[in-house]
Amino acid sequence: MASLKIKNARVIQHDNELTQTDVVIRDGKITEMAPKLMVKTDRVIDAHGQLLMPGLIDVHVHFREPGFEYKETIATGSKAAARGGFTTVLAMPNLNPVPSTVEAFKQVQALNQANGVINVEQYAAISDGLTSETVDDMQALAQAGAIAFTNDGKGVQSAKTMRDAMAAAKEVNRPLVAHVEDESLVDGGVMNLGARSAELELPGMDPLGESAQLARDLVIAKATGVHYHVAHISTKESVELVRIAKQQGVDVTAEVSPHHLLLDENDIDGDNALFKMNPPLRTSEDRTAVVAGLLDGTLDMVATDHAPHAVEEKERSFVGAAFGITGIETSFQLLYTHLVRSGIATVEQLEQWMVKNPAQAFNLDAPTAVAVGQKADLALFDIDHAHTITADEFVSKGVNSPFIGATIYGQTSMTLMDGEIVYTAAPSVVNE
Known part of the structure; x- marks a missing residue:
């Protein structure tokens, strides 16, 4: 399983502040978190200040x-x-x-x-x-x-x-x-x-x-x-x-x-x-x-x-x-x-x-925080840029939404399961 570093992400602190950090993932779990981590991994994702959540x-x-x-x-x-x-x-x-x-x-x-x-x-x-x-x-x-x-x-x-x-x-x-x-x-x-x-x-x-x-x-x-x-x-x-x-x-x-x-x-x-x-x-x-x-x-x-x-x-x-x-x-x-x-x-x-x-x-075996030791089931959201919902962008077979045409913030940039990317909207953020 490839190791991965997500750098320049913002995570939620308990005082509702967003703190910028790097996150290292090995063997499907978060192993290190700190600003500007100087560690080598197989892949690096630059989050550019986007919100990283479980x-x-x-x-x-x-x-x-x-x-x-x-x-x-x-x-x-x-x-x-x-x-x-x-x-x-x-x-x-x-x-x-x-x-x-x-x-x-x-x-x-x-x-x-x-x-x-x-x-x-x-x-x-x-x-x-x-x-x-x-x-x-x-x-x-x-x-x-x-x-x-x-x-x-x-x-x-x-x-x-x-x-x-x-x-x-x-x-x-x-x-x-x-x-x-x-x-x-x-x-x-x-x-x-x-x-x-x-x-x-x-x-x-x-x-x-x-x-x-x-x-x-x-x-x-x-x-x-x-x-x-x-x-x-x-x-x-x-x-x-x-x-x-x-x-x-x-x-x-x-x-x-x-x-x-x-x-x-x-x-x-x-x-x-x-x-x-x-x-x-x-x-x-x-x-x-x-x-x-x-x-x-x-x-x-x-x-x-x-x-x-x-x-x-x-x-x-x-x-x-x-x-x-x-x-x-x-x-x-x-x-x-x-x-x-x-x-x-x-x-x-x-x-x-x-x-x-x-x-x-529901007593689920799912991570509830971005923290060391947690499974790397994660989502990265772009909360700074507006996006207009269109019918042709849905991955679901269903396009039956009254929100088509709405302008929103927080588009998903990337989703990971056990540290593996299962969705990405912006391949350019990945640096080999």
Whole structure:
């Protein structure tokens, strides 16, 4: 394994200062860090003052394989993740076949290991087909390597099924991850129910569909003692429910997606399905609440809910188009631009939300700092120069993003796994 020096990088210090340093990597780990290190290595990368961070972690991605490779594959999804600066992702189980059995789970696990250019951990399903009321054999699936359990894309409609699932997940010491959605309150909706849906004459999804099921789950989580993780929180009521549950000692963590932090229903510019996602974009008050919840620690992390679709699946009316947007190539960049550069948050907080808290919550074997002894899973970001997002630059098969045309800072220059380059935007920074 070749040795490598990254010189003139800036790293985050605990006082939120960026300190310039050189970093030496040998045998896949960081072995030395100091300014102007005079050591010989096989390769040298001049970072030119760019930000060096531990590789980002995304606990919510859809890589679509097996079953839906026309939307995305593990190869394209993991390369897109590397382009976004991610080195570990957790892949959702809404696949075909759904990983509800050990056999199906091992099939997708093998694909992840064979085709992923980064570390792709795999969720198993709570129940067969994501809809069955009978809980899967979590003991066997955990032994096979399931990182956690979820029926993402479908809310668990039966309280008994959720209680049984939480008890089983607690028994095997794995998080139970919930897409909270009461289907009886969705009622064919395609965007948030309210004044904006009325203006656009589009059927609305009652936001109570999220918060009502979340309230149920939090009560059951408290009773079972499971680690309960809430996917893509989007309403002010949901934020408050998690806040209260944490005060009561419930073992709950929660994520929010970049689009719910940065957009609301007023940004929907007509019948444009690039803005169609589930949960939908909510009100400006909801957006303010999820930002506040992230800042005060009620919400623990950012997760992209990267959901690529074929072009023809989004070139339709809101009614009939697929739910979801692609996001793994733009999430750090958008958040750095709109939260850090604007002064709302610090880059240290961004590292907390996109590296440290996800690693801790899911007990991941991933580095959480740029430090001697840590694995060299790293990402280098250009935080000083503006870039405009274009549709033709995506590595993902999915180009279904409402952020195309946005100007951002923090483009990924390079991503490394175990000290090996898995993505680079600027080969010229490498000096042989």
